Amino acid sequence: MNRKIGIAMHGGAGTILKSQMNPEKEAMYTDALKEAVLAGEAILLKNGLAVDAVEAVVRKLEDNPLFNAGKGSVFTHDGKNEMDASIMDGKTLKAGAVTGVTHVRNPVNLARAVMDHTEHVFLSGSGAVDFARAMGIPLETDEYFYVQYRYDQLKRARESDTIVLDHTAIKDIDEKKFGTVGAVALDVFGNVAAATSTGGMTNKKHGRIGDSPIIGAGTYANNKTCAISCTGHGEFFIRSVVAYDISCLMEYKGLTLKEACNYVVKDKLKKLGGEGGLIAIDTHGNIEMPFNTEGMYRASKHGEDELVTGIY
Amino acid sequence: MNRKIGIAMHGGAGTILKSQMNPEKEAMYTDALKEAVLAGEAILLKNGLAVDAVEAVVRKLEDNPLFNAGKGSVFTHDGKNEMDASIMDGKTLKAGAVTGVTHVRNPVNLARAVMDHTEHVFLSGSGAVDFARAMGIPLETDEYFYVQYRYDQLKRARESDTIVLDHTAIKDIDEKKFGTVGAVALDVFGNVAAATSTGGMTNKKHGRIGDSPIIGAGTYANNKTCAISCTGHGEFFIRSVVAYDISCLMEYKGLTLKEACNYVVKDKLKKLGGEGGLIAIDTHGNIEMPFNTEGMYRASKHGEDELVTGIY
Numbered sequence: 001m002n003r004k005i006g007i008a009m010h011g012g013a014g015t016i017l018k019s020q021m022n023p024e025k026e027a028m029y030t031d032a033l034k035e036a037v038l039a040g041e042a043i044l045l046k047n048g049l050a051v052d053a054v055e056a057v058v059r060k061l062e063d064n065p066l067f068n069a070g071k072g073s074v075f076t077h078d079g080k081n082e083m084d085a086s087i088m089d090g091k092t093l094k095a096g097a098v099t100g101v102t103h104v105r106n107p108v109n110l111a112r113a114v115m116d117h118t119e120h121v122f123l124s125g126s127g128a129v130d131f132a133r134a135m136g137i138p139l140e141t142d143e144y145f146y147v148q149y150r151y152d153q154l155k156r157a158r159e160s161d162t163i164v165l166d167h168t169a170i171k172d173i174d175e176k177k178f179g180t181v182g183a184v185a186l187d188v189f190g191n192v193a194a195a196t197s198t199g200g201m202t203n204k205k206h207g208r209i210g211d212s213p214i215i216g217a218g219t220y221a222n223n224k225t226c227a228i229s230c231t232g233h234g235e236f237f238i239r240s241v242v243a244y245d246i247s248c249l250m251e252y253k254g255l256t257l258k259e260a261c262n263y264v265v266k267d268k269l270k271k272l273g274g275e276g277g278l279i280a281i282d283t284h285g286n287i288e289m290p291f292n293t294e295g296m297y298r299a300s301k302h303g304e305d306e307l308v309t310g311i312y
Numbered sequence: 313m314n315r316k317i318g319i320a321m322h323g324g325a326g327t328i329l330k331s332q333m334n335p336e337k338e339a340m341y342t343d344a345l346k347e348a349v350l351a352g353e354a355i356l357l358k359n360g361l362a363v364d365a366v367e368a369v370v371r372k373l374e375d376n377p378l379f380n381a382g383k384g385s386v387f388t389h390d391g392k393n394e395m396d397a398s399i400m401d402g403k404t405l406k407a408g409a410v411t412g413v414t415h416v417r418n419p420v421n422l423a424r425a426v427m428d429h430t431e432h433v434f435l436s437g438s439g440a441v442d443f444a445r446a447m448g449i450p451l452e453t454d455e456y457f458y459v460q461y462r463y464d465q466l467k468r469a470r471e472s473d474t475i476v477l478d479h480t481a482i483k484d485i486d487e488k489k490f491g492t493v494g495a496v497a498l499d500v501f502g503n504v505a506a507a508t509s510t511g512g513m514t515n516k517k518h519g520r521i522g523d524s525p526i527i528g529a530g531t532y533a534n535n536k537t538c539a540i541s542c543t544g545h546g547e548f549f550i551r552s553v554v555a556y557d558i559s560c561l562m563e564y565k566g567l568t569l570k571e572a573c574n575y576v577v578k579d580k581l582k583k584l585g586g587e588g589g590l591i592a593i594d595t596h597g598n599i600e601m602p603f604n605t606e607g608m609y610r611a612s613k614h615g616e617d618e619l620v621t622g623i624y
Contacts, residue, residue, distance in 0.1 A: 127519030207439030
């Protein structure tokens with residue numbers, strides 16, 4: 001119970017060019033990051049569980065249209081918002097995940113309900129939304145998810161026939177950003193947990209699923225090692241089973257969290273061509289937030305240390 | 313090129329009671345297993361690729377109504393056949409997977425097309441079926457997938473309100489069977505590959521996704537280590553990231569294929585409560601087919617060795 005708590009979060013990685021950022025926008029992002037981390041820390045400070053803290057952080061980010069998750073989700077080719085989310089508790093190794101859900105205000109809450117109230121791990125599509133309805137999880141109208149600049153992105157992506165992981169190749173600060181949000185936490189009991197949520201790719205077709213809802217790829221937590229949430233070019237993260245790889249490098253090869261994170265993100269993923277990053281916390285409270293892109297929206301807080309935020 | 317080829321396959325694990333099997337049924341299963349393995353071996357003997365061999369084996373099993381995949385897929389709660397499949401090439405670490413697809417005659421071929429002809433790894437639902445149509449992959453009518461005893465299983469499952477992974481708790485030989493098919497292979501070039509396909513759970517609801525289409529959980533292949541295809545209670549296999557775990561135990565901890573397979577299936581999974589089994593081949597041609605259930609339909613062939621089949 002005298003263990004130091006810790007929490008870290010990301011709001012997506014990618015090409016975030018300082019030259020195209022302005023102080024107002026930067027402040028908006030930084031404030032959002034801080035607010036989310038503090039929401040999670042508040043739970044941990046009251047001896048709350050890591051799994052509750054990561055859920056609260058991701059929920060905050062899902063409610064903020066700045067990030068590609070929940071309200072700010074990008075549009076599919078058909079003009080829909082199809083969202084994915086997952087959560088894992090390192091204490092029990094229980095997990096919940098959803099993919100291709102529409103109208104669910106907070107997909108991370110639905111993933112949590114799958115974990116807590118079903119024998120399943122992974123539900124999809126309209127069946128998952130039916131489950132949300134049955135559980136009384138808030139649904140929203142299309143209007144709630146209609147964010148003008150997201151729709152404009154879709155129109156431009158459709159015109160150029162590109163499928164992009166967050167934003168189409170437009171000269172704005174979000175160019176080539178892999179929009180996903182996620183959190184990892186360590187509670188006073190020594191439990192770690194991770195959660196990830198995403199609105200997917202602008203103009204995506206064919207019900208594409210990325211790494212965010214895949215336990216082992218985008219999200220993983222285990223009290224033996226660490227908790228991980230990823231953001232990036234999902235296909236590479238799936239093929240590399242990134243989140244579990246970091247846990248295995250620690251458990252089986254004896255690497256530190258830092259060594260494992262750097263090896264996976266800056267060596268293995270890079271060699272395969274996989275752009276992105278991740279946030280990680282181990283059971284000692286060490287936090288790593290590596291990325292191999294221009295930037296990654298991120299923030300962390302460990303024990304009494306200062307709150308840290310970063311973009312580039 | 314003087315390397316010995318090898319191939320192994322499974323047709324599901326579970327409670328397969330000898331007392332409830334009769335010689336005719338046993339012969340039907342054994343013949344089907346042999347036929348599938350020989351289809352894969354024929355490709356490998358002509359210096360074909362491991363990835364082509366596993367696709368051919370799984371395709372054979374999908375076409376056989378004895379197994380819960382393709383034609384023999386079980387029915388969902390809504391009386392539909394929703395299928396999942398995945399494939400991975402250990403040489404390139406490329407992978408393809410589909411979930412919740414209807415009407416596709418051979419989901420493993422669709423997974424292969426995702427791997428070969430898209431930038432994606434994982435497609436779902438009607439979007440994946442649209443992609444199948446665009447690729448000219450054969451679709452079938454509902455009648456093709458209508459297998460009377462599968463529908464009877466659904467009716468009984470609905471009546472008892474149980475969701476079962478293959479068959480409902482009926483006193484027949486398939487009681488508590490985890491119906492999935494899969495194959496792993498090693499070609500003369502030293503490449504390994506794995507493929508898995510399933511019709512899911514009888515009476516399943518909410519678009520549940522199991523481990524079969526999840527790269528790292530139900531399927532994994534890497535020329536550094538081995539190729540794996542799993543069958544069992546999918547939720548536990550997802551939470552344990554079973555297929556990649558075996559690869560990591562070999563790569564990072566130096567375990568042999570046999571040691572890694574036994575540790576994961578008979579120790580780790582069992583402690584978590586996860587029933588099932590898997591087939592595995594390493595780059596030396598060692599084959600393992602461990603399971604922690606009463607039985608697993610399985611067969612293998614290595615080099616000049618005799619073809620091996622097993623049920624219990």
